[in-house]
Amino acid sequence: MPAELIDLASDTKTRPTAAMRATMAAAEVGDERAHEDPTVNRLLVRCAELLGKEAAVFLPSGTMANEIALAVHCRPGEEVICDATSHIIGFEGGGPAALAGVMIQPLAGRRGIFDAVQLRAAIRTDRPYAPRQRLVVVEQTSNLGGGAVWPLPVLNEVASVAREVALSTHMDGARLLNACVASGFSAADYAHGFDSVWIDFSKGLGAPGGAVLAGTRAFCEEAFRLKLRWGGAMRQGGIIAAACEYALDHHIARLADDHANARRLAQGLAALPGIAIDVAEVETNLVYFDVAGTGRNAATFVRDLATRGVRMTEMGATRVRAVTHLDADAQAIDRALRILGGGRGARA
Template identity: 60%
Template sequence: MSPIRINLYSDTQTLPTPAMRKAMAEAPVGDEQRGEDPTVNRLCEVVAELTGKEAAVFLPSGTMCNEIAICVHCRPGDEIITDRTAHILNLEGGAPAALSGASIWPLEGSHGVFTAEQVQQGIRPESRHTPRSRLVCVEQTANLGGGTVWPLETIQSVAEVARTHQLALHMDGARLFNAVIAAGIEAKKYTAPFDSVWFDLSKGLGCPVGGVLAGSAAFIEEAWWWKQRLGGAMRQAGILAAAGLYALEHHIERLAEDHRNARRFAEYIAEIPGISVALETVETNIVFFDVTATGLSAVEISDKLKSYGVLIGATDKARLRAVTHLDISQTDIETAAKALREIC
């Protein structure tokens, strides 16, 4: 088996750059749990400013960001309205039910994006027999939707319905800055309607670990209780926070390169007989493609690609997902597409 040279499995596969490692090594640190780590404190200040919120908290993972937010917003028996493809429903181990006792009402959106009308229809009537609708969750970009960017107008209309019914709003902004770069809309405008929002440092921004959750000062104070309860309180975490500060200064604008590479890859493989890719859905750095017509399963193709030193994950029997990031060059994209052509 050839060593993996081109890793398109996810943008979580990024490695810290030498300059990022230098920033980490030189970071001033202290006791993060006691509020004494200057680098963590600075990261939280920067994130609060970027998202237009009062405060923020640094957490080990994006999943923890989502689940702490849900625990703050919801009580056992409450219901969360989100898309059927949402990360909190499909990829967090059933944590909303296990940790907060909340259930999820999935909407049938388009590529991960639902409408205000669908939210309106999904809100439960006041009745002792039904769950209480409590929270609306938007995922920006929509991962399983294909990296879809939520239009600002759709977010605002969804928020208006939620507010009318006194529902809280949470943004799973794992790839928020991919949306910012793709749409040319600043983060604050996307996050303005939300009570809580987080974004991932360890995806396209290229950090080795972490996410940052933001909201009101009262929300973050409550989030800290859950951070402690879930075992996420840290100590000299400035070493990690320094990577985040470096990424926010140096790695946001370069996301456009990932988007261009994803588009190139989609266009290359769309010409391969047996491969189907909806080019109009490739908006950011994620490319889903169907291989049913090749006569091979997605898993078989994924396995064969490894012998070429290429890693692309199968999401089911028919589809694979390729995700571009800062460790993937245009040459890598061309090489991966060539390997797919030879296999198919």
């Protein structure tokens, strides 16, 4: 594999910048399990305010944030309503069943986004022979929806329908700040109708790890209990929290660069023979395209492309995903397009 790999497999491939590393090295730390880490405590206050919630919990990963939220909101045997493409269904190792013991009712949204009409149609009268419906989950932005941004009015309508029938609501905010930068709405605007929400620092924000889950104080107390039960305590977590703070200070506005680079990539892909892509659907930093016209399946396309120095991800029989991030600038995107246009990556 070429030495200068252009890694577009995920925005989790980002590495801490030199300035972020220096901030981590200088972080004031303590035992975060005992609420004694000043850097973690400061991050939690800041994130709770950012998300418009009472309190927050620092966690190692976004997957743990989702799974804890399901277990706090639901009891075993109860039902979670979400889009069929949701991360909790396809990318968390069966966690909803294994950890919270919940049933999932998937909705067929468009690009990962369902609406209030679909939600209302899925709600049924409580009866003893069916699982009790308990929670509605949305994913902002929608990963398998191609980084689609849930429109704020749709989110508000979905949350309103849930409240009418006393369903709890949770937002998987892995790329929530991408949605904020793309739309101009604040994180608190998007999270307003939701009982719990989290943001990830290890994707576009470029930290080496960490997620913050927010909600009411009572919710967060139960979430913290599960964090300890599931081995999520990080002791001197301020080293990672300092990276998260640095990301909040320096890496939010620059998400717009990732979005611009994603559009740049999409436009270049659209000009290549055999590639099918709707450039108008590239709203944030995720770029999905179809390679059926190249005569290859996604696995072969991705494997051959990697040998030429560009890494992308197979996401279906002929569907491929590329993700832009702070370690892939405009020049890297242009190099990737030149490689793609060279023949082996783009054609049979």
